[in-house]
Amino acid sequence: MVSSSWFRRHQKTVYIVMIFAMCVWGISYSAMEMIPKKPIGRVLGRKITQNEFADMVGRWQRLFFSQSKEPIASLVWKQLMYVEKAKKMGIMVTMQEIDEGLQRFAFQIFGENQNIDRPRLLQFLCTNFRLNQEQIARTLEEAIMVEKLDSMIRMSVKMTTDEVWLRYSLENEQVKLKILTLKAKDFKDSVNITEDEIRAYYEKYRNDDYNADAEKPGYKFPERIKLECLIARYTDLEKQVPVTDDEMKKYYEDNKETQYKVASEQTTRDEPPAEKKAVKIEEKISPETGKPQEQKIDSPYKSFSQVKGDIQKILARQKAMTKATEIMNKLDEEIYETMDKTERPGFKDLAHKYNVVYEIPKGKKSNDEFLTENDLLEVLPGSDQLVQIAFDRGKYEPSIPFDYVEGKVIFQLVDKKTAAAPPLEEIRNIVINDLRMEKGLLKAKELAEKYAGTTTKSISFEDMVKAIKTESGLKDVPVCETNYINRPMKLFNKDSRYIEALKEDRPNVAKKGFELKPGQRGIALETSGVKACYIIYLIDKKSADKTVFEKDKETVVQRYLYEKQESFMTDWQNDLSRHTELYTKFQ
Structure with a gap:
């Protein structure tokens, strides 16, 4: 009653306040709408x-x-x-x-x-x-x-016929080469390096990312981790699990219809005498003698003795996988139960207790205990999730059991190094090797330049090889002759041309070969992969076949036009994006 009487006495004032508030709100909202908003x-x-x-x-x-x-x-x-x-x-x-x-x-x-x-x-x-x-x-x-x-x-x-033929002729032109190889590693021990050169070389490339296959060195390693692992390998456990004849026979009977059935026309002439197909013996009365006569009927299945070894391996692997699961689950339980205790057992003690392998894995290429993601994938293949968790984990936090190709593993992070160049002292041998390889390649190039300018008139290729052997002191200077090869092509935004005779991707060699004229020699350097200098001699050059071009012209034009359109669209889109x-x- 009090509140209602107050409202009646102040009703006019309340309405005025309400109307005023509504007007203010409406004007404010309208004003906000009128204020231009910032563009995105x-x-x-x-x-x-x-x-x-x-x-x-x-x-x-x-x-x-x-x-x-x-x-x-x-x-x-x-x-x-x-x-x-x-x-x-x-x-x-x-x-x-x-x-x-x-x-x-x-x-x-x-x-x-x-x-x-x-x-x-x-x-x-x-x-x-x-x-x-x-x-x-x-x-x-x-x-x-x-x-x-x-x-x-x-x-x-659009593409004109001349434009199509020009590209086709370039792509289908072929050369045959004779190649002499001077590898940088054969000269690296004969070059001199100083301490100042080593430090300058390290400083020059310390901020470049490390890549073993790159053309230039780099000493900035990615994030790396050191792990200790408990591993239950299937191959080790297979030796510990018995497989009986009864188990193998049961597996054979259960699976012979799907795994061990042989074609009816298959003969046994190529099988060893002890592994002939099983035969069924039946008795039949002979019409001539009237006496029972044995008749052999080929079985539609391989004999048990024939597949016994394979079955033993299958069952041993199955049992090993089951045992690995049991062991690692018990290990995981003990680790979890003792995780918060001040004196929890170490991984070495657990490995001894459960008869599993204790290991600090090393990179297969680097032989280093600190592993990159690629190293870890090589050491413990088969699980990308394992790699991701390993790099996200804190120190001394044991993982759950993980499957990988060779078995099951539990790991914990022991140490971690952030992405950076290690101190020179730590990678000194790597820097020295890179510097020697670079100087060795330059020395090989100097030797090649001395003879590459000579023509076949002044000295034959065979005599040039002998002269290089004598001057370099090398016992073996590889010389090979290629099949007909094409120009380099773009592959993953890089020039590529695999040369079978060299067993390497050597785009610079192929490119140089097409620049030569008959009787000329040239030099090509390859700095990725196996660093080497090559002396190249053009044996023969074959032009593209115009007849084949005319036959495949429609298909060729469609492909070239599509590729040109895609390239143009990419450039146009990039220009529009600017x-x-x-x-x-x-x-």
Whole structure:
């Protein structure tokens, strides 16, 4: 009663306050709407608002990118960029094209046998993609606009017959070479290096990433870890588990229908006498003598004695896997129960107690206890999850049992080194070897240059080999003759040409071979893989066959045109991207 009487006495004041508050809120909201919002990016000079981008993201994600694993924002931003470019180029989309786009969309969903009218199709799309008809039509219009832009750009790329033949002739031209190899490792021990050179060489490459197969050295190692492991290897446990004849016979009977059946026409002439196919003995009355006569009938299965060894291996591996699981589960339980105790057993003690292997693995190539991810994959192959967990783990936190190719393993991190170049003293031998190899390659090049300029008129290739052997003091200077080889090709953005005679990928050798004229010699350096200098002599050169080209011309033109279009589209898209900007926080 008190509150109601107070309200009646102050009713006018309350209403005035309420009206005032509503006016203030309404004006404030309107003012906020009037204040221009900061754009999230620019496309071809036009500012893109957050609402515009969010609207397009919602529509495209539901209609086209619902299953995409790529970031949706970057995918839709590209489409927005293409739509804006299409509009600037005056590309239009008609209602008929939108209807045709709807039918194509229906075909992708239902297949060609379904015939759904437009209203029912739109209702289905609205229900399943949670969009209204206007949103679906607008998204399809944008998609068709992008499609027409892509088609128009591609159609503008042409290739003339001369251009096609030029590329075909280059790709199908072949050379045959004679090659002399001077390996850097054969000269590295004959070069002199100083302490200052070693330190300067280390400082020059200390911030470059380490890669054993790279052309240049690098001493910045990736993150590395040191592990201690408890390993239950199947091969060790197979020796500890007995396999009886009864178990093998049971396995044979259970599986002979699927594993040990032989074709009826198969004969036993190639089998050892002791492993002839099993035969069935039956008695039959002889029509001549009237006495029982034995008749041998070939069995449709391999005999037990014939497959006994294989069965023994299968059962031993199965039992070893079961035993490994039992042992590692017990180990895991003990580790878990003693984890918080001050004096918990070490891995060496546990290995002795459960009769498993204790090991600190080393890299197969580096022979180092500190392992990179690649090292760990080689040492404990078969589990990417194991590698990921090993690098994410804290020190002395034992893992759960993991399966890998050779058995089961429990590990714990002992030490970790962050990505950095180790001190010079730690990798001194590696730096010295790299420096010697570089100097050895230069020495090989100097020797090659002395003789590569000579022609066959002044000295034959065979005499040149003898002279190089004498001057270098090398007992063996490899010389080989190649088959006909093609020019290098792009493979993973690098030139590549495997030369069978050298058993190596030697793109620079192939490239130099095509630069030579008959009677000329040249030099090629290869700094990746086996570092070596090569003296090359051109034996023969074969031009591309015009007849074969004319026969395959249509297929060749299609492939070359497609590759040219793809290359042009990539360059065009990269150029277009330079005129757009999506601010970092929205990416």
